[in-house]
Amino acid sequence: MKFAYYPGCSGKGTSVEYEISTKAVCSALGIYLQELADWSCCGSTPAHATDTLLSAALSARNLSLAAEAMKQSGATKLATPCPSCLANLKTARHHMANQEFRRKVDKLLDSPCPPLGPKGEEPLPETYSILQLLVEDYGLENIAAKVTRPLKGLKIAPYYGCLLSRPAPIMQFDDPENPTSMDRLLEALGAEVVPFPLKTECCGAAMGIPRRDITARLSARLLDAATTFGADMIAVACPLCHMNLDLRQEQAAKASGVSYDMPVLYFTQLMGIALGLPDSDLALDKLSVSPAAALQKIGKEISA
Amino acid sequence: MDSINLRARDEAFIREVEKESGQNISTCYQCGNCTAGCPCGPVYDLQVNQIMRAIQLGDKKTVLEAASPWLCVSCSTCSARCPNDIDVARVMDTVRHIGRREGKTKYVINAFWDSFLQTVRFCGRSYELGIMALFMLRTGRFYTDLDLAPRMLPKKKMPYLPHLIRGKAAVSRIFKRFNDMQQYDD
Ligand code: SF4
Ligand code: SF4
Numbered sequence: 328m329k330f331a332y333y334p335g336c337s338g339k340g341t342s343v344e345y346e347i348s349t350k351a352v353c354s355a356l357g358i359y360l361q362e363l364a365d366w367s368c369c370g371s372t373p374a375h376a377t378d379t380l381l382s383a384a385l386s387a388r389n390l391s392l393a394a395e396a397m398k399q400s401g402a403t404k405l406a407t408p409c410p411s412c413l414a415n416l417k418t419a420r421h422h423m424a425n426q427e428f429r430r431k432v433d434k435l436l437d438s439p440c441p442p443l444g445p446k447g448e449e450p451l452p453e454t455y456s457i458l459q460l461l462v463e464d465y466g467l468e469n470i471a472a473k474v475t476r477p478l479k480g481l482k483i484a485p486y487y488g489c490l491l492s493r494p495a496p497i498m499q500f501d502d503p504e505n506p507t508s509m510d511r512l513l514e515a516l517g518a519e520v521v522p523f524p525l526k527t528e529c530c531g532a533a534m535g536i537p538r539r540d541i542t543a544r545l546s547a548r549l550l551d552a553a554t555t556f557g558a559d560m561i562a563v564a565c566p567l568c569h570m571n572l573d574l575r576q577e578q579a580a581k582a583s584g585v586s587y588d589m590p591v592l593y594f595t596q597l598m599g600i601a602l603g604l605p606d607s608d609l610a611l612d613k614l615s616v617s618p619a620a621a622l623q624k625i626g627k628e629i630s631a
Numbered sequence: 632m633d634s635i636n637l638r639a640r641d642e643a644f645i646r647e648v649e650k651e652s653g654q655n656i657s658t659c660y661q662c663g664n665c666t667a668g669c670p671c672g673p674v675y676d677l678q679v680n681q682i683m684r685a686i687q688l689g690d691k692k693t694v695l696e697a698a699s700p701w702l703c704v705s706c707s708t709c710s711a712r713c714p715n716d717i718d719v720a721r722v723m724d725t726v727r728h729i730g731r732r733e734g735k736t737k738y739v740i741n742a743f744w745d746s747f748l749q750t751v752r753f754c755g756r757s758y759e760l761g762i763m764a765l766f767m768l769r770t771g772r773f774y775t776d777l778d779l780a781p782r783m784l785p786k787k788k789m790p791y792l793p794h795l796i797r798g799k800a801a802v803s804r805i806f807k808r809f810n811d812m813q814q815y816d817d
Contacts, residue, residue: 339756489707493707
């Protein structure tokens with residue numbers, strides 16, 4: 328399996344552990360990720376909040392690079408770990424089905440984007456999340472077959488965040504209110520998935536810098552819920568969710584008056600552990616809240 | 632005179648929002664589902680269903696004066712729960728676009744977004760330390776996230792230098808053309 332790969336800016340900075348573990352896991356599974364040469368920022372929320380056209384053009388430059396790279400290498404799909412990049416890249420392509428819009432986007436670019444076929448087929452590629460490709464294309468049974476260290480004894484709250492499956496007509500993945508793909512993945516790794524009703528509740532997104540009061544309050548709700556449902560840790564698929572729940576956990580604690588010690592891991596890090604990869608391949612030391620104590624529970628059946 | 636005109640139904644505004652968002656605003660029947668699920672409701676001055684209503688009424692002033700669109704985190708919960716399949720989050724996005732064009736960008740979030748985009752414009756990729764520095768300069772909030780430094784720095788997660796890509800000039804040109812295009816439109 329070979330995918331063109333768009334890491335996104337945070338993968339080279341604040342979510343470097345997501346990036347490292349994604350690459351390690353894919354390589355262990357025999358999935359080849361071909362990073363787009365000279366990719367640029369998709370503009371994230373600041374671009375789409377500023378203007379749809381600007382946002383689409385920033386994404387379109389990358390979609391063009393991907394189309395070219397895929398033609399050369401034979402990679403079948405374009406993948407990204409980051410839900411915010413995913414939403415922007417998908418939204419741009421969705422809007423570009425409209426010819427008038429596309430003409431405007433082309434005017435902002437050095438050279439026009441490759442066309443989008445009448446049924447939405449290539450060469451302008453659709454983007455998929457790493458989660459979706461692992462669950463749907465690689466397949467859960469195939470992942471389960473490679474597990475050497477089942478996460479037995481570990482209770483995990485699966486937190487998807489708000490972007491992965493919404494808005495549904497554009498994201499076209501899982502259920503917008505009650506997604507289950509990560510639940511099933513974690514189960515395939517041997518973990519126990521706790522019921523987590525706030526799966527898609529917002530963590531406060533990028534409000535952390537300008538309005539930390541909002542982010543702290545929303546993240547505290549998530550940490551409270553995970554605690555209430557007896558989770559040993561939270562699994563996430565989004566760099567922003569991770570930053571708000573892990574790095575900003577103390578800020579959330581100040582807002583709610585409760586202290587937390589809740590490790591928050593990327594699902595790819597958990598996959599890596601289950602696949603028996605060494606810690607150094609999973610960058611566990613980059614996490615703010617240490618998962619060491621929680622990970623001790625793996626393999627120890629606790630009789631209550 | 633003003634007080635009468637303020638409430639006049641601004642049809643052009645309704646059409647502008649509908650066209651740019653691609654949503655049919657008139658189908659909103661004010662059920663309040665969007666507001667019920669909105670995580671930012673507690674900090675909004677106008678709830679998201681009220682924004683929808685004000686747009687239906689063509690009450691441009693009320694919509695553009697509201698702080699809510701600038702506090703919205705684009706989580707799309709409203710869109711997921713609207714029984715009439717209105718992409719409400721997209722409408723909020725559209726209100727921001729119109730607000731920006733009309734110079735309503737006085738909020739803290741605007742300083743953050745502008746700082747972010749400025750680093751993309753010059754480096755081709757976003758540059759976290761640069762965003763923080765620009766944001767602090769714009770807002771004077773020099774204490775922003777200082778409490779995170781002891782957690783963050785030992786992890787070496789924030790590169791000190793930006794990732795300058797070969798195509799940074801190409802990205803810069805996207806911004807330049809976009810700005811030029813806007814000036815023609817105005
Ligand atoms: S959920 Fe939809 S129909 Fe109900 S108030 Fe909101 S926008 Fe209107
Ligand atoms: S997208 Fe904005 S308005 Fe809609 S629910 Fe989320 S925060 Fe509220």
